[in-house]
Amino acid sequence: MEIQSIKNRFGIIGNSPLLNHAISIAERVAATNLTVLITGESGVGKEVFSHIIHQLGTRKHNPFIAVNCGAIPEGTIDSELFGHEKGSFTGAHEARKGYFEAVNDGTIFLDEVGELPHGTQARLLRVLETGEYIRVGSSKVIKTDVRLIAATNVNLQEAVRAGKFREDLYYRLSTVPIFIPPLRDRGEDIYMLFRKFCTDFAERNKIQPVKLLDDAKLLILKYTWPGNVRQLKNVAEQVSILAMEKDVSADELKQIVPDITDNRLPAIAEARYDSGGSSFTEREILYKLIFDLKKDLNDLKQFVYDITKHQISGDGGPAFHQQLQNNTNNEKPFIIAPPNTGQPMVLQDKKPYDDSETIEESLSIADKERELIIKSLKKHRNKRKDAAADLGISERTLYRKIKEFGIEL
Numbered sequence: 555m556e557i558q559s560i561k562n563r564f565g566i567i568g569n570s571p572l573l574n575h576a577i578s579i580a581e582r583v584a585a586t587n588l589t590v591l592i593t594g595e596s597g598v599g600k601e602v603f604s605h606i607i608h609q610l611g612t613r614k615h616n617p618f619i620a621v622n623c624g625a626i627p628e629g630t631i632d633s634e635l636f637g638h639e640k641g642s643f644t645g646a647h648e649a650r651k652g653y654f655e656a657v658n659d660g661t662i663f664l665d666e667v668g669e670l671p672h673g674t675q676a677r678l679l680r681v682l683e684t685g686e687y688i689r690v691g692s693s694k695v696i697k698t699d700v701r702l703i704a705a706t707n708v709n710l711q712e713a714v715r716a717g718k719f720r721e722d723l724y725y726r727l728s729t730v731p732i733f734i735p736p737l738r739d740r741g742e743d744i745y746m747l748f749r750k751f752c753t754d755f756a757e758r759n760k761i762q763p764v765k766l767l768d769d770a771k772l773l774i775l776k777y778t779w780p781g782n783v784r785q786l787k788n789v790a791e792q793v794s795i796l797a798m799e800k801d802v803s804a805d806e807l808k809q810i811v812p813d814i815t816d817n818r819l820p821a822i823a824e825a826r827y828d829s830g831g832s833s834f835t836e837r838e839i840l841y842k843l844i845f846d847l848k849k850d851l852n853d854l855k856q857f858v859y860d861i862t863k864h865q866i867s868g869d870g871g872p873a874f875h876q877q878l879q880n881n882t883n884n885e886k887p888f889i890i891a892p893p894n895t896g897q898p899m900v901l902q903d904k905k906p907y908d909d910s911e912t913i914e915e916s917l918s919i920a921d922k923e924r925e926l927i928i929k930s931l932k933k934h935r936n937k938r939k940d941a942a943a944d945l946g947i948s949e950r951t952l953y954r955k956i957k958e959f960g961i962e963l
């Protein structure tokens with residue numbers, strides 16, 4: 555099959571050689587029963603690849619299940635995977651089939667396989683080598699024919715060296731390794747993906763798509779994207795909602811997504827960028843919360859700035875001067891005393907808050923909420939039921955908020 559038609563079929567965007575290479579391996583291995591180990595950072599598309607492999611293979615009409623090994627408590631993972639007998643542990647009131655039984659003839663995708671506890675690793679190795687396993691609390695050997703696709707965003711070889719992962723299982727899993735490159739190594743794919751997510755978003759919400767100006771494009775190209783495609787998708791949707799103009803400049807992008815200026819961020823937990831299931835309105839609330847936090851930060855900066863200015867203009871009192879003297883070495887944190895508490899406050903900044911830094915517009919959550927409500931009422935021609943549904947709140951809450959904010963209909 556042509557690589558392009560695989561991309562079309564599975565909604566894969568991008569044309570970087572590294573991505574194309576990964577797709578071509580996925581295609582070739584799909585037709586076999588070999589175990590595949592997909593590696594790559596969080597959000598690069600590992601799960602998408604597991605679907606490609608299953609769907610392009612001979613098992614496509616049989617079940618597929620994705621299991622996140624990191625999300626299942628250690629105590630129950632054996633029973634989830636292999637099932638258990640009645641009474642095999644406290645609370646096991648009924649016998650239960652495990653995934654290896656339920657998905658027989660199909661494919662199991664073991665995500666975050668590096669998180670498997672040692673005991674489970676041993677059981678898994680046995681299934682892979684013999685096709686046999688036993689339920690928890692049973693002695694009866696059961697046969698299974700399951701294809702395994704595993705994924706990890708940690709370096710399993712390092713986990714092996716650290717004694718956290720069995721070496722024999724590592725070799726057994728990685729019969730065919732597929733590495734999905736991080737987004738920052740995919741060059742112009744970043745633009746393509748961004749555009750795609752903005753157009754999809756605009757279509758779903760019946761608005762005009764936003765477009766990045768050249769300086770903004772450069773910014774997204776330079777950014778490290780620790781959360782990869784998942785993060786890019788969220789950023790594209792954030793920008794689609796919050797941009798004031800349809801043509802987005804680098805400055806506006808930085809305002810909406812402050813992270814984008816900071817390339818030193820560590821990889822951010824998957825959950826933060828997980829778009830799975832969260833609706834437009836839920837996200838909007840999250841964005842508002844983030845903005846509110848940002849506002850607090852700005853208030854704090856303003857506060858620090860104000861008192862620093864006071865102190866430096868000479869009314870800081872003796873305590874302050876004492877601290878300043880202690881701080882002649884630039885490596886030490888800068889210490890100032892807030893005026894009313896008398897308690898020193900320690901800042902990591904080496905110099906007083908820079909005068910030239912702009913304090914951003916007020917982004918109060920209440921203002922934004924009011925704005926959203928008005929927008930939504932307008933959109934639905936004052937039909938409260940529809941507006942409430944769109945906002946993801948009850949009609950009663952909307953009614954209360956209309957009164958509270960004094961919105962005139």
Ligand SMILES: Nc1ncnc2c1ncn2[C@@H]1O[C@H](COP(=O)(O)OP(=O)(O)O)[C@@H](O)[C@H]1O
Binds near residue numbers: 565567568
């Ligand atoms: N090349 C791509 N084109 C379009 N969407 C992609 C691409 N790669 C990943 N995605 C999307 O990004 C999100 C994260 O992908 P996922 O497979 O869950 O990543 P991972 O399992 O590596 O954390 C999903 O919404 C997925 O559909």
Ligand SMILES: [Mg+2]
Binds near residue numbers: 665
């Ligand atoms: Mg994943």
